[in-house]
Amino acid sequence: MGHFRFAGIAGVAGRRPGRRASLNAAVAIAAGLALAACQQVGPLSIRNGHLRYNATIAETEKQEMFVNLVRVRNDEPTYFLDIIEVDATVQATATLTGSMGGTGTSESGLAPNDKNGNLGTFTGSLGGTLQYQESPIVRYQPLMGSALITQIVSPITVDSIAYLFDSEWPLSSILAFTADRLTPGYEDFASAFGAITELYDYGAITVAAGHSALAGGVPETGAKHGPKVEKSAAPAPTGPNDTLFLYLQVDNPSLHGNASPLAAKKNILRLWARLLQIYQGTQPENPKVSITEFERAIDTITDDKSFAKVYALLPNNRIELRTTPLPPTIARLNPAYHNIAPVMRTRSALGALKWSVEKYPPYIDFVDATRYAQIRSHCWNQGIKDFYVLDPPDQRSNTGSMPSEAKEAVSAYLADMQRYNRIQCRRGYEKDDFNVNTVKYAADPANQQDAAIEKELNELRRYILVIVSDSEPTESYVAHYDDKTNKWLYIDPDDVVSRRNFDFLMQLLVMQAVAPGPPLTPSISVGGSGH
Numbered sequence: 265m266g267h268f269r270f271a272g273i274a275g276v277a278g279r280r281p282g283r284r285a286s287l288n289a290a291v292a293i294a295a296g297l298a299l300a301a302c303q304q305v306g307p308l309s310i311r312n313g314h315l316r317y318n319a320t321i322a323e324t325e326k327q328e329m330f331v332n333l334v335r336v337r338n339d340e341p342t343y344f345l346d347i348i349e350v351d352a353t354v355q356a357t358a359t360l361t362g363s364m365g366g367t368g369t370s371e372s373g374l375a376p377n378d379k380n381g382n383l384g385t386f387t388g389s390l391g392g393t394l395q396y397q398e399s400p401i402v403r404y405q406p407l408m409g410s411a412l413i414t415q416i417v418s419p420i421t422v423d424s425i426a427y428l429f430d431s432e433w434p435l436s437s438i439l440a441f442t443a444d445r446l447t448p449g450y451e452d453f454a455s456a457f458g459a460i461t462e463l464y465d466y467g468a469i470t471v472a473a474g475h476s477a478l479a480g481g482v483p484e485t486g487a488k489h490g491p492k493v494e495k496s497a498a499p500a501p502t503g504p505n506d507t508l509f510l511y512l513q514v515d516n517p518s519l520h521g522n523a524s525p526l527a528a529k530k531n532i533l534r535l536w537a538r539l540l541q542i543y544q545g546t547q548p549e550n551p552k553v554s555i556t557e558f559e560r561a562i563d564t565i566t567d568d569k570s571f572a573k574v575y576a577l578l579p580n581n582r583i584e585l586r587t588t589p590l591p592p593t594i595a596r597l598n599p600a601y602h603n604i605a606p607v608m609r610t611r612s613a614l615g616a617l618k619w620s621v622e623k624y625p626p627y628i629d630f631v632d633a634t635r636y637a638q639i640r641s642h643c644w645n646q647g648i649k650d651f652y653v654l655d656p657p658d659q660r661s662n663t664g665s666m667p668s669e670a671k672e673a674v675s676a677y678l679a680d681m682q683r684y685n686r687i688q689c690r691r692g693y694e695k696d697d698f699n700v701n702t703v704k705y706a707a708d709p710a711n712q713q714d715a716a717i718e719k720e721l722n723e724l725r726r727y728i729l730v731i732v733s734d735s736e737p738t739e740s741y742v743a744h745y746d747d748k749t750n751k752w753l754y755i756d757p758d759d760v761v762s763r764r765n766f767d768f769l770m771q772l773l774v775m776q777a778v779a780p781g782p783p784l785t786p787s788i789s790v791g792g793s794g795h
Contacts, residue, residue: 317350329770330742330755333730336621337630338748342614344416344773349403416614416773422508422587424775425610426473434650435464435471436699437768440627440727441616445609446585452542454722455709458702459535459542460510461650465698466517468532473505476586477548478594508585508608512536514575520698529571533562533578534705542709543583545602553577559706613772620727620769625659627651628728630753636731640759643682643689644700649761652726653678653700659724670716674724677703727765730755742766 325347332342420442428438439446439457447456463469514532522528537559540547544555553561561574585608594604611619620627631639638658639645645652655678656671678700682689703721707714733752737743741763743754755762 351401353399419610422473429471436461436650454719462701476507506588510583512581654724670720728762
């Protein structure tokens with residue numbers, strides 16, 4: 265509580281009776297000032313309090329997320345505490361007091377002030393207080409029960425994935441953290457992931473959510489839907505969207521280091537052919553030619569005319585990633601659909617956090633300052649990227665599961681990237697998202713060596729680097745002292761890649777949040793503060 269006091273005022277009345285009027289004016293001015301001060305309390309409390317509370321809540325939620333990340337690393341249970349309400353009551357009161365009195369004295373040699381010759385004097389005083397009090401009440405609610413299931417444990421929906429894509433989050437981060445299963449074959453994940461993210465860097469792929477076209481649905485969620493989808497004879501499905509659609513958009517792509525738009529388009533078709541091969545037997549097909557014939561036709565492209573001819577043979581310009589199985593009748597009606605199982609399975613927000621730390625090797629890696637500097641020093645990790653890529657020698661001895669031939673192939677590819685100044689290492693492209701997504705555009709998913717190389721590259725990706733240190737960092741984006749290991753853990757404030765992916769993980773939790781139930785009682789009063 266604050267107090268503001270006014271000074272006293274006194275006056276002497278001689279020949280000028282206007283002194284009394286001056287005191288009255290002073291009283292009026294003081295009263296006006298007190299009233300004006302009270303009127304400003306509300307706006308000032310909003311101006312000063314709103315951003316202060318906002319910044320404090322944002323910082324503590326970031327800290328809570330980081331602490332839970334460390335708990336996962338230490339094999340400890342996570343725990344989230346939501347702030348469901350902040351009430352800040354502001355009160356301002358003002359009091360004004362005043363007094364005035366007069367006396368008479370006889371003075372000789374002075375002009376009389378009244379008929380008796382007395383010189384009239386008066387004294388006056390003015391005082392007051394202005395009191396300001398702010399009483400914040402913060403209500404916390406542990407995340408448990410149905411709220412925990414919905415926000416932390418429930419799988420992320422395909423609608424949420426489409427919304428994240430439309431919100432300009434990198435597609436590589438979206439799929440890496442949310443997709444538990446992305447392909448019919450488990451070992452095909454890396455090949456599909458590399459092709460999808462490379463197409464994204466070309467600007468040749470877009471995403472939407474809807475119902476499977478095999479079940480009579482059409483895309484509904486997403487700003488860009490691509491070509492029209494023909495409805496099947498199956499009844500239109502109801503309920504939430506269950507399918508994530510990938511659409512090929514080959515017109516006017518980014519050159520992405522190619523010498524010409526035609527060369528870029530040829531590589532885009534090679535990447536798309538890889539995806540068609542991986543998802544064969546799970547998609548609505550337009551069998552103009554087989555996928556193998558289409559791949560061979562790509563090599564015949566020499567100009568725009570031949571490109572148009574080959575593009576017309578494209579078996580399918582969309583791929584649907586279903587999260588629910590198809591009805592068995594679909595396979596009986598058309599033997600081409602020999603796999604009616606879900607193609608894509610998504611993680612929960614907690615699952616994304618746990619998988620990223622516990623997977624082998626991890627997407628979130630805990631490294632010392634020396635190794636951190638080494639990883640960031642590679643030319644392909646310079647600038648603003650969606651993720652880091654380790655050089656195979658950077659890997660710790662207990663990580664990595666690929667054969668030595670795959671490691672050597674990836675290591676040679678990365679060395680050539682620097683030697684030949686490929687686009688990921690050119691200084692002029694440092695501010696663009698040209699990532700190391702795939703090693704070989706024409707990689708054959710059915711070829712074990714090609715698949716192993718793509719998987720090795722996937723195991724070298726790191727989305728968040730957490731520095732482990734014996735001493736407290738002088739500055740950090742977020743930091744925590746771990747009592748279990750007696751170490752400081754923090755994210756470098758200059759590490760844009762780690763910061764952005766850490767913020768993405770927090771966004772997943774926010775998107776899964778539900779409206780809180782009735783507040784728990786008693787609430788926690790944090791007391792008043794004076795200003």
